[in-house]
Every structure is written in C-alpha cells, then in structure tokens.
Amino acid sequence: MSWQGKILRVDLTAKSIRIDPLNMTWAHEFLGSRGLAGKYLYDEMNPKIEALSPENVLIFASGPLTGTMASTGGRYTVVTKGALTNSFACSNSGGYFGAEFKFAGYDMIIIKGKAPNPVYLIINNEVAEILDAQNFIWGKSVWETEEKIKERHRDPLIRVASIGEAGENLVRYACIINDRDRAAGRSGVGAVMGSKLLKAIAVRGSKGVIPNKPAEFLEAVNLSREKLDTHPSRKRLMTSGTMPMMDNTNAYGSLPTHNCRDVQFSEIEKVNVEAMKATRKSDGRANLISNKACFGCSIACGRVSKIDPNHFSMQIPLKKRLYGGAIGGLEYESGFSLAPMVGINDIEAATYANMLCNVHGMDPISFGVTVAAAMELYETKAIDDTITGGIKLKFGNSKALCQLAELTGLGKGFGIEIGLGAKRLCEKYGHPEFAMVVKGQEFPGYDVRAMQGMALAYATSSRGACHMRASPFADDFVYIRPHGKAKIVKTTQDKNAAIDSTGCCAFAGNAWDLEDYAAQIHGACDGIWDAQRLMTVGERIFNLERMFNLNAGIDSSEDTLPNRMLKEVAKSGAGRGRVAELDKMLPEYYQIRGWKRDGTISISTKKRLNLI
Numbered sequence: 001m002s003w004q005g006k007i008l009r010v011d012l013t014a015k016s017i018r019i020d021p022l023n024m025t026w027a028h029e030f031l032g033s034r035g036l037a038g039k040y041l042y043d044e045m046n047p048k049i050e051a052l053s054p055e056n057v058l059i060f061a062s063g064p065l066t067g068t069m070a071s072t073g074g075r076y077t078v079v080t081k082g083a084l085t086n087s088f089a090c091s092n093s094g095g096y097f098g099a100e101f102k103f104a105g106y107d108m109i110i111i112k113g114k115a116p117n118p119v120y121l122i123i124n125n126e127v128a129e130i131l132d133a134q135n136f137i138w139g140k141s142v143w144e145t146e147e148k149i150k151e152r153h154r155d156p157l158i159r160v161a162s163i164g165e166a167g168e169n170l171v172r173y174a175c176i177i178n179d180r181d182r183a184a185g186r187s188g189v190g191a192v193m194g195s196k197l198l199k200a201i202a203v204r205g206s207k208g209v210i211p212n213k214p215a216e217f218l219e220a221v222n223l224s225r226e227k228l229d230t231h232p233s234r235k236r237l238m239t240s241g242t243m244p245m246m247d248n249t250n251a252y253g254s255l256p257t258h259n260c261r262d263v264q265f266s267e268i269e270k271v272n273v274e275a276m277k278a279t280r281k282s283d284g285r286a287n288l289i290s291n292k293a294c295f296g297c298s299i300a301c302g303r304v305s306k307i308d309p310n311h312f313s314m315q316i317p318l319k320k321r322l323y324g325g326a327i328g329g330l331e332y333e334s335g336f337s338l339a340p341m342v343g344i345n346d347i348e349a350a351t352y353a354n355m356l357c358n359v360h361g362m363d364p365i366s367f368g369v370t371v372a373a374a375m376e377l378y379e380t381k382a383i384d385d386t387i388t389g390g391i392k393l394k395f396g397n398s399k400a401l402c403q404l405a406e407l408t409g410l411g412k413g414f415g416i417e418i419g420l421g422a423k424r425l426c427e428k429y430g431h432p433e434f435a436m437v438v439k440g441q442e443f444p445g446y447d448v449r450a451m452q453g454m455a456l457a458y459a460t461s462s463r464g465a466c467h468m469r470a471s472p473f474a475d476d477f478v479y480i481r482p483h484g485k486a487k488i489v490k491t492t493q494d495k496n497a498a499i500d501s502t503g504c505c506a507f508a509g510n511a512w513d514l515e516d517y518a519a520q521i522h523g524a525c526d527g528i529w530d531a532q533r534l535m536t537v538g539e540r541i542f543n544l545e546r547m548f549n550l551n552a553g554i555d556s557s558e559d560t561l562p563n564r565m566l567k568e569v570a571k572s573g574a575g576r577g578r579v580a581e582l583d584k585m586l587p588e589y590y591q592i593r594g595w596k597r598d599g600t601i602s603i604s605t606k607k608r609l610n611l612i
C-alpha cells in the first residue's frame with residue numbers, strides 16, 4: 001500500500017512523541033493529505049478554540065502518491081485552524097520535504113500543545129526528538145534556519161520545513177517554508193506553528209514507498225507521465241511558469257489592480273513574463289535565469305531569478321551578499337500582488353519583496369494585498385505618516401513595498417500593522433470596505449466582476465478567497481453570465497479536493513483527467529479506485545470542511561464578497577459595468593450541493609457521504 005500506515009504524534013506541552021497506526025477506514029474514505037488530515041482535525045479538535053491557542057492542532061500530511069514515482073508526487077499539506085481566517089485551513093506545498101517525511105515512514109505528523117520554550121523537531125525514521133531552538137535558530141530567517149540545522153546535524157540532504165521571523169511574530173499570514181522557497185503559504189499556518197513555539201521540523205527518511213499493485217501502478221504512472229510530458233501546458237509551465245496569466249487577466253479585465261479599484265494595469269509590459277525574460281540594460285542579463293522542479297516532477301514550473309545588481313534593493317553591500325544570488329522568482333500570484341495590485345511597475349522590486357516573503361516566511365499574496373489596502377487607507381487620508389512611520393504609502397511606491405516586506409517580516413514599525421492582514425488593518429482604521437478579503441483571507445489574482453464562477457468559488461471556499469479550490473477558468477474566460485456557474489464550481493471544488501488529497505500537484509491536472517489520478521491511486525492503494533470514487537471522496541472532503549467551519553461559528557453570512565465586488569462596477573474590460581452577481585448563483589449552488597437554504601448541510605447529504 002502507498003500509505004505508510006503510521007502517524008507521528010507530538011505533544012509539545014507534555015514533550016512526548018509516539019507512533020500510532022493510521023486509521024485505515026478513514027484513509028479509504030478521505031484518501032490522504034488535505035482530506036485525511038481534515039478528518040483528523042475534525043475529529044480531534046474543538047473547532048471553536050482560538051487559532052493561536054495551544055489547543056489548536058497542526059497536521060503535516062502526505063498523500064498516497066507522495067514519494068512515489070508518480071510525476072509531481074512530492075506534495076504535502078498543512079491542515080489546522082487558520083490564524084488569518086479562524087476557519088479550516090489547508091495549505092499545500094511542494095519541494096522535497098513531503099516526500100522525505102513519507103520516506104521516514106509516516107503519512108502524517110500531528111502536533112498538539114505548546115512548547116514551554118522554542119524547540120524544533122528532528123525525525124530520522126523511527127527516531128524523533130524535540131530539541132531546544134532557543135539559542136540556536138529562534139529569531140533566524142527561514143534560510144538561516146535550514147542552513148544551521150543542516151550544519152549542526154552534518155547532513156546537507158536533511159529536509160526542513162520551518163517558520164521565519166514572521167511566524168515567530170505571529171504575522172497573521174505567516175507561512176511554513178521548505179526547501180528555501182516552497183511554501184505552505186496561505187491562511188496563516190506559520191503563525192499557528194509560531195504560537196506553539198515550534199521553529200522547524202527537520203526530517204530524514206530511508207524507507208521506500210511501496211505500491212499495492214506494482215505492475216498496475218507502473219503502467220498507470222508511465223501512461224500518465226507520457227500524457228503529461230507531451231501536453232502543451234507542460235512546455236508553457238516549464239518555460240514561463242504561471243506568469244503568462246498576467247497578460248491574460250489584464251487583457252480580459254480581471255487583473256486586480258490598485259486594490260481592485262481597477263481591473264487592468266496600464267504598465268503591464270513592465271511586470272509581465274516578457275519583462276522577466278527581457279535582457280536588462282544595466283547588466284545584460286534577464287531577471288529569469290532558470291526553472292526548477294519539486295520532487296519527482298516532470299513539469300518543473302518553479303522560477304529561478306536573479307535581481308539586477310544595480311537595483312536600489314541591492315545597494316546595501318550586506319543585502320547584495322545575502323540576496324544577490326539565484327533566488328525563487330515570481331509566479332503569477334506573487335507577481336500580481338506585488339506589482340499591479342500595489343500599482344508597482346518595477347519587476348526587480350517585486351522580485352525582491354517576494355524573496356523577503358520567502359526569507360521571513362510570509363504569504364506574498366496576503367502581504368501584497370494588505371499593502372494595497374494600506375495604500376488606499378493612506379491615499380484617502382485614513383492613515384498618515386505618523387502611523388506609517390514616515391513611509392509614503394502611495395500606489396506605485398516600490399521602495400515602500402520593499403521596506404514594508406522587511407519591517408513586516410521582522411515585526412518592526414508599521415510592519416506590525418501590515419502583519420495583521422487587510423481585514424484587521426482596515427477595520428482598525430475604520431474602512432473595512434478597503435479589505436479585499438473573504439472570510440479574512442486576501443484575494444488571489446482574479447478580480448471576480450468579470451469572472452462570475454470565481455466569484456462563487458471565492459465566496460464558498462472553506463479557507464476564504466482562494467483560486468485553488470475550484471477551477472472555473474475555462475468557462476469564466478468565455479462567458480460572464482452567472483448562469484451555469486454553480487454546477488461548474490461545485491464539480492471542480494470536489495475534483496480539486498480529491499486531487500489535493502492524492503499527493504500530486506494540481507498543475508498536472510492541465511494534462512490529466514481525474515481518471516489518470518485514479519489509475520495511479522488504484523495501482524498504489526488497496527481496493528478499487530476510479531474517477532467516480534475520487535469524486536465522491538472529494539465531495540465528502542469539501543462537506544467535512546464546511547461542517548468544521550459551521551461548528552466553528554462560520555455560517556452562510558460569510559459566503560460573501562467585499563462590497564467593492566458586489567456594488568462597484570468594473571471600469572473596463574470584459575466585465576465593464578458589471579458587479580459580481582453572487583445573489584443569482586448562491587441559492588442554486590446550495591441546492592446542487594444538497595445543502596439547505598441557510599447554507600447548512602442537510603441530513604440526507606451527510607448520510608449520502610457517510611458523514612454521520
């Protein structure tokens with residue numbers, strides 16, 4: 001079986017560690033990663049507790065395909081109650097850490113309690129220890145933490161997932177970073193880790209991952225790999241990553257710009273994929289220097305960049321020394337949030353701010369969108385220089401963006417306020433309408449007035465505004481009408497929940513149908529798996545997350561969008577003159593889901609999905 005059948009349980013309060021068997025009935029019902037960890041969270045935690053309390057549970061979970069030969073099979077998920085949203089949080093990451101903890105023999109690491117002093121966890125197959133981090137890595141950046149752990153344990157191949165200073169300082173959107181720049185990025189899972197005084201998990205494993213039906217597994221892997229490797233999306237992702245989306249949304253009129261006051265950016269050519277690839281006059285090189293892959297991935301969409309050595313961000317010699325080499329580059333989500341959303345036309349500044357997000361461990365989407373909200377507060381004079389510490393927070397001020405990335409990560413000055421996230425910041429200064437959030441989580445890179453399916457997806461996502469929970473893109477880029485979106489959103493939410501639980505990457509889904517994921521799961525796991533079974537698993541997962549949120553007190557009143565989306569029309573593009581027509585989609589969506597009119601889940605739906 002491609003589950004390892006074991007969970008590592010860590011109680012930081014009691015300083016105890018034990019190994020438990022995996023609940024195989026649940027594994028067959030919730031698969032792994034997002035789904036299975038969600039089931040454990042639902043079962044083991046009071047959903048009403050505050051996210052930053054020691055009672056919160058933090059789960060690292062692999063999927064059955066994690067660490068196997070399946071292409072893109074290096075994914076893991078962190079599941080907890082989110083510090084940003086106080087709702088169900090699940091944040092997916094790539095790199096090599098997920099496969100390594102699977103190789104150590106575990107499907108999940110479940111962490112409870114709070115350490116009395118800063119600690120880190122080290123795992124070497126069956127041997128796991130809680131070690132003191134206080135005078136070692138506490139207070140260090142993610143990059144320093146990884147290096148110091150490798151050095152102390154004399155193992156350059158040890159894999160580390162850690163928080164930076166942002167997680168220690170409880171920045172509400174702090175993330176967990178592994179392999180320098182792969183992030184479990186959204187919803188503030190890093191702040192939860194920081195609240196437990198857990199700085200890092202370092203892991204080394206030498207066990208294999210054994211598929212249940214080896215011949216069938218290999219055949220499915222080979223067929224899927226061939227399909228993936230010959231699909232045009234692979235070449236696009238390999239050469240340009242996700243950045244081409246910047247031109248698509250700009251042309252269509254769904255590019256969040258100037259805190260969503262605009263939907264198109266007049267200086268797009270300075271921050272798009274062509275700008276990344278263009279030869280710079282200053283040093284004769286391009287911002288983008290290479291691509292890179294996560295464990296076992298034959299797509300390799302990761303960006304590797306080098307900041308212009310003559311850029312203002314590199315003018316302090318120490319910074320040039322620390323950050324002047326190859327670094328993780330912009331992808332679309334960090335690109336939109338650190339450029340058009342804040343009105344910035346400087347791709348080197350956006351790259352630098354993105355790097356600081358990785359170094360200090362915070363989500364660049366939430367950071368950029370929060371800065372955009374602060375810029376609107378500043379330009380409308382709701383805040384001034386006395387509050388910003390003299391920073392001129394006008395849209396387009398790239399020096400202010402870079403300065404705030406550092407201050408926020410380090411928990412200094414006005415950065416402490418930016419660390420609150422857009423919702424808390426805008427409420428504090430009397431303008432909640434400037435916060436582009438759903439359930440407290442900042443928008444990703446789609447203005448939803450021209451993308452009605454995405455409007456519904458944001459509103460109904462269990463973790464707040466999210467572009468990964470549903471995939472209405474193909475329909476949204478053709479049809480603006482709200483009709484028919486409910487079914488597309490429901491179906492793709494269930495499908496994506498299943499894919500997130502396999503251990504493979506969602507980007508493989510450009511080439512793979514659910515049948516391709518199912519064939520590989522069928523070969524890897526015991527039992528009979530097909531696409532229909534995966535869809536049922538996905539629907540079960542989505543409903544369980546809804547149940548968690550309802551039990552936490554998050555009801556249908558939060559299935560909504562900021563007033564700017566509902567009442568202010570888009571100024572240009574395909575959605576010109578339109579708002580998000582949520583009221584036309586939500587009732588049909590609830591009905592298709594088998595939920596009641598008030599957004600709660602009917603008994604018959606729970607019974608059908610074996611959730612009671």
Ligand code: SF4
Nearest residue numbers: 094294297299301505
């Ligand atoms: S497609 Fe990109 S994000 Fe997904 S596993 Fe491959 S390199 Fe990682």
